[in-house]
Amino acid sequence: MKKPVKGKSQVWKNIYRSRYLYLLFALPLLYFIVFKYGAMAWLSIAFFDYNAFLGFAGSKFVGIKYFKQFIMDPYFWNILKNTVVLNLWMLVLYFPTPIILALLINEVKNKHFKKMAQTISYMPYFLSTVVVCGFITTILSNDGLINQVVSSLGLEKVQFLMEPGWFRPIYVISEIWQQCGWGSIIYLAALAGVDSQLYEAAAIDGAGKWKQLIHVSIPGIAPVISIQLLLTVGKLLTVGYEKILLLYTGATYSTADVLSTYVYRRGLMEANYSYGSAVSIFQAVMALILVVLANKAARKVGQTSLW
Secondary structure (H helix, E strand, C coil), X not given: CCCCCCHHHHHHHHHHHCHHHHHHHHHHHHHHHHHHHHHHHHHHHHHEECCCCCHHHHCEECCCHHHHHHHHCCCHHHHHHHHHHHHHHHHHHHCHHHHHHHHHHHCCCCHHHHHHHHHHHHHHHHCCHHHHHHXXXXXXXXXXXXXXXXXXXXXXXXXXXHCHHHHHHHHHHHHHXXXXXXXXXXXXXXXXXXXXXXXXXXXXXXXXHHHHHHHHHHHHHHHHHHXXXXXXXXXXXXXXXXXXXXXXXXXXHHHHCCHHHHHHHHHHHCCCHHHHHHHHHHHHHHHHHHHHHHHHHHHHHCCCCCC
16 A cells, blocks of 8 residues: 655645745735835834834934924825725726726627727736826827817816816726726626626526526625625825826916825935835825724625625
């Protein structure tokens, strides 16, 4: 009789057998270790009057001094409001669009048209943010395409990029155009996992396409939608600063300046690393609180939650 293979040796055999998959996984893992978890150690500079030349040893410990400065800053409530409002716009207007797009693409029966629609919807995601912002600036400029159409209708031209009220619509619409197709992938994958027999049973019961959508497709991807919604709620105080930095001007600061751009200016441009770290920790703590509260609410309403 052969001796039974020990547990540890079997594990190592399985790892060796799947070594190429682990190699593929190694680079993303290294990225997270170095730039996500490794960087956490440097957040402690928020509690020091940090001097890059003196290091931690020569920097004075100041406790929560910079957290107090941030909260007492007269600009605090304005940037907090801008961040939350912009993310609420994204939650209401952007969040449903990948779901709707996935449901529409899922209903297409022509395989060639379906692939073409998917490819076209994915393409904007791979464009550089600089290119997208350049495109936005060009078509919304005083002599751009939009103002040419407005002028041809006999209306007065609009300075879109100089009007504070226009910043949020421009940002959200550009995000929908750029991110919607890519965001639909996860919902298309979830729709592919819905049992086809459910559609057949619904059709036998006399349900048309609309009722199949309401009673089969959407319930089938409801757990994925719930998880994505929970993750989105956790980002209510986080906005990618790259597009905002490239689009906002002094005239639109009142609605465009958010926590991320504030950290960039105070932490990097002014070399106040301790203050910038304090603001980043504030964002992270608030995001954690929001996720925990949203997760508790999700468990009470339904059975889908992050933990």
